[in-house]
Amino acid sequence: MIKASKRAMSIEYAIRDVVLPARELEKQGIKIIKLNIGDPVKFDFQPPEHMKKAYCEAIMEGHNYYGDSEGDRELREAIVEREKKKNGVDITPEDVQVTAAVTEALQFIFGALIDGGEEILIPGPSYPPYVGLVKFYGGVPKAYRTIEEEGWQPDIDDMRKKITDKTKAIAVINPNNPTGALYEKKTLKEIIDLAGEYDLPIISDEIYDLMTYEGKHVSPGSLTKDVPVIVMNGLSKIYFATGWRLGYMYFVDPENKLAEVREAIGKLARIRICPNTPAQKAAIAGLRGPMDYLEEYMAKLKERRDYIYKRLSEMPGISTQKPQGAFYIFPKIEEGPWKSDKEFVLDVLHNAHVLFVHGSGFGEGGEMHFRSIFLPPVPVLEEAMDNLEKFMKERLG
Template identity: 35%
Template sequence: MKKIIAERMDKLIPSGIRKVYEKAFAMERAGETVLHFESGRPDFDTPEYIKRAVIESVQEGDVFYTSNFGTNELREAIAEKLQRENNVAYDPSEVLVTVGLSEAVFDVLCTILNEGDEILIPDPVWMNYINVSRLLGAVPVSYRLTEENGFQANLEEIRRKVTAKTKALVIVTPNNPTGGVLSEQTLKGIADIAISNDIWVISDEIYERLIYDGEKHISIASLPGMKERTFTMNGFSKAYSMTGWRIGYVAAPKEMIAALNKIHQHNTICSPSFVQKASVIALRNETTEVADMVKEYQRRRDYAVKAINAIDGLSCLCPKGAFYIFINIKQLPMTSAEFAEYLLTIAKIACIPGDVFGAGGEGYLRMSFADSYENIVEGCRRLKKAVDSLSEDN
């Protein structure tokens, strides 16, 4: 029989996050109690006012296809949000509604990357950017985000790595997995590089509302000369705890939205109509729901960071955004994968090895604090006990 699976599929690396996730749930099915710090989803329920909106939408008959681009009402609400919160004046025609941020990434990369094109991608990073680029025959070129630099992009490194083949540059701020937030100075430097080299910027801003310590999120499209060369990508999963609703969007020049839609209309047709209706309500009727979640995340973060830094052999920077702590384990006699496996087996703690996010993540462990405060406290107790046991064994 001929080989059925296309050779391009060999370029895809299975999700290391899902590998941990599936093993943790298999352990639970076997009767063990696992603390879930591997997940990239909020542990809060979707706010009640949004759930009511989707129920009413279904009951009112919003159950059919919408425009491929998304409903006019939602595109208008997103444009209003981008003007109000991000200081970027988009017309609704410059917005495409997608089935989550994952589809937005796929659509954007499919639209702009030719085989052999180079794309600058941070390391460590959520691996979809690497995988989709490889699938398309493009060349992902990593630029490092280092703890020593506060997980800021090194502008000199980026300048060195731009070539005639560079088509685009990806930024993720706040960052998954580091929790770092790119500074205004860094963003201005990236903007200068993009403009002087005529390259696109793909700006992943899905964690923008999860910001701590008075830190400020800046959309790079708001900087002079950048709106016309930026794909601003966002969604509702993290801020509104709507991960299962699968709703995201891309904002870009109108001609690019039309090009993106060629992929989108053949891929998913449209986001569910009733979810789009509820997403309008999410944007326009929010009161303190997101702020309340952020306040609780910060309480958990503050406890975990203090507890982790008190454990001999571990250390971490205090994340300024998202809900991840990138724990430095370089003093331990284990790789990231080995330590993650050890914690899951011995301590029943599920975390993600840093190398899942690229070579720059080796020596780190991603711990999500999107779990209850009580579980964070218990998890840090188990973590200390597990590390202390390592020291005793050696």
């Protein structure tokens, strides 16, 4: 038998790992309500028409070649315009790298920062690839606490305690997956001050930036004076084009502290040739085009968020914070017979036929929680919540 590498074999992705037992039940003819994967396009959301049209036209007009490794110049200009408008950042197309979605940007960033043993501060709980990819590149993901009772805001004192001489960067995911937290401006300023004190760059995942309910997203890129910030965004969430696999990253680095890291990222970009060429034409149409579709989609999501929040708040044995952004809710299992959140999720799957993701799959801070999406229409959420409520009442006697 040929051995696979330990670093590949140790990768876990909780969101998709729970699909296997669900598939077994489906094979037996049991209908499962899947609230595990954060893909709006599996529900009643689609990329806007003008983006779909631009994608098709790009293919028909022959834009099917290898493009530049850093990405199409016109797209990078469109990104600069968008980011200046949204975040007021002073960047040029040279500061932008187009990627195969945020996931590839993460690979580039960790690939460029980690030799072996470096620590990356990540929120606890956190979107799983932050743990998986940091480890894959030989680094150590170190979770800083986020405070559930305060709507999952980062705990700056804990962040400070987690900094060592091996710390290489601080990652911020805002709005957050899995908690739905939207970070306060004051908190972001404190993170920037802390990063400045220790000469650390900030990695800012802004994939859900326009997907907020009550408040508005603030980017650390818009607040920094000297601390380098690497911002990531893409088409997957606010443009509802998950399957197109297109995103970008850019550097807000007034003192050019990231010069070598940028060079390394350029090398990683060249070795993988280029991002998807026709999808970049669609991205230009999206970034420069109307955003009115988002208003309609956000109204739908808000209705669904309000519904699931109300039902889970009233559910016996469960408590929850109200998500302020993205499309996830991260309730706490307050009481019941389960020894772990995974045991809870499997019990719910087998007996209530609803699929959630166990909180510990999101690393530290996720224990005895679970994550649900609220992307499906209210009648589907209603059926899922009815099943869960009946199940909870049975289990709690």
